Amino acid sequence: MANAQRLRRVADQIQRELAELVRDELQDPRVGLVTFTGVEVSPDFAHAKVFFTALGGPAARADAIAGLGRAAGFLRRMLGARLRIHNTPELRFVYDESVESGIRLTQLIDEAVASDAALARPARRARPKSPGRPDGPNRSARPQRAASPERAPSPKRAASAKRPARPVRRTG
Secondary structure, three states: OOOHHHHHHHHHHHHHHHHHHHHHOOOOOOOOOEEEEEEEEOOOOOEEEEEEEEOOOHHHHHHHHHHHHHOHHHHHHHHHHHOOOOOOOEEEEEEOOHHHHHHHHHHHHHHHHHHHHHHHHHHHHHOOOOOOOOOOOOOOOOOOOOOOOOOOOOHHHHHHHHOOOOOOOOOO
């Protein structure tokens, strides 16, 4: 059995090598722009589940699954020549839907924020301004206190303000 750190290293290496193999060696036109998002390797290195995304719609996804499934033996053989492990894992390709669900969630959040902003705008304009509230974008800022004329500066500050700057000695 392998430890978790070695499993992660082998999975990362498989992901990098597969990306390079698909880009350079694989000539199946069904496998277009494919991005490998992750690899899960079994503890005995017998099986590897490779997650990928494909650019395009559902038809491109189906073509990519078919093309990668057909090329799994070729990719396994080429991977075995590049990796330095005893058993090259059997590759199983799975479409990763997390990217699409993330995009869908982001769109839903953006729509909710836009609808909240549209509802909140009329309420802000209808609210009258209170006389004691400062205007402007920084509403939490306190008004600056003006210096009182009866307060004199401290003697040290007054002396340091009158004293000229000391010359800098250069050694050399």
